[in-house]
Amino acid sequence: MNPRVNEISGSLIREMHARKRPTSIDLGLGEPSLLPNPQHFERALHYVAEHGVKYTPNAGDSELREAIAAHYRYPTMERADRVCVTVGSQEAMYVALKTLLDPARDELLVVEPAFPSYAKMAALEGVSLRSVEMQAKDGFAFDGERIAAAVSARTRAIVLCSPSNPTARVITTAAAEALTRALQRRDGEPVWLIHDEIYRE
Template identity: 45%
Template structure:
């Protein structure tokens, strides 16, 4: 029922399931809880990035900046995208409060109330709630676990109509770790273009891949004028709390986004923008180190899961999550996640938090040291064995 205290727009937004689990975990009284649910790197922000913010603040860079961000940062972002083959220009880049704001402002810009937003799932849930906030209707398209949640272009294209305002393509995927096939993604952009819809390419995990470097969608498509690229410092540079992200896309979109930005936030935190310049233009060594550590842990977590009876996980190609098939266990993914928390003191994200298709999965983050991963999976194995598997 509508809550008269708040707008219908907000009242219609369900709290995220992952948040419910965080709340349960913070109320859970145990000495040694193993957190494997978190979606952020466990590495410190590189020292040269922190120094750049401190220097900027000390040098008086503490005022508002242009709404779209400081020139040096927009240039650095455009340079990085151009190095990946995207036809980027600083004048078509807007700096935002994380990738999450870039996504929301893009959705506000490219959809009208009543439009549909196509979201292949399982997916990071924010675009679904953002679409609702924007007055649009999210249309989840469940990808098939049978082929490892591969990007099913035919299925996605079937849902694109003249009502479609945007299609969200997140590769590498959170939660599946899948890097989508480039040709399949291109076909979806072609279909979106035929219906005057945009494709929002959420590429916040682009630098954290293990087997091959993925293409940026805006670099390969025949319709770059229909693609908005979203990225951020959060995952790549271990800067989740700095809140610096961006979008790059066609001029009408970035101009409109800047207008909204002017009304809603003015600009991103100024010293944080200088920190982002240092991240993008300074040494890449910390990123490579982190990526190598994640790759090592990715292999370790998948090998460890392989040794647990009755469950399985495809080897993630990017991001830092293992998406584990728990369909052989009893209960929903939320029930299994709660059992794991209450009886075994391990926190994992229930697959149902990621929309249709994720119900029979748990997401374990390997943005954690190996010791903790081992301890968490030892306990998970105990749960599986206590359920009578592998006896």
């Protein structure tokens, strides 16, 4: 068994959730309170009845990838071949870290406060972790220059979440541009910016 698994602590979020009382207001898990639209289930059942259940291509169904690319229209990512469908954002993050970082030499920089799974994924992969704290006195606003100043010679990727989990802060255009400019001025290998957008919509 991978010894790193034993070094990773359990989820504090789940621990707190287990302690809730009947009078507690649960703000711990990002679970929607609205029920899904029944029409979506009907369409899915109709599709399965007509086509059966089959494996999709490794990167995901081509029509779905085209729809995702058209919906987001990110620069340089407008084509379906730039989209990979995963089972949720946790898998997407894990695939990104596994693909972009070499545990023997690379470091991951996490913008804090942050969702705790980022650190756990890095630990599981044996990737060195560094963090940069956004300041409570500033309402945890993203500070592009502060983030860039925390980049070391070994940093190969930065993870930030906007809107932030847990603070709900959104990175401003000015902060994003400051971070981009600072990273472009940096010598050495490029740094990947992994933007977790789970709460974008």
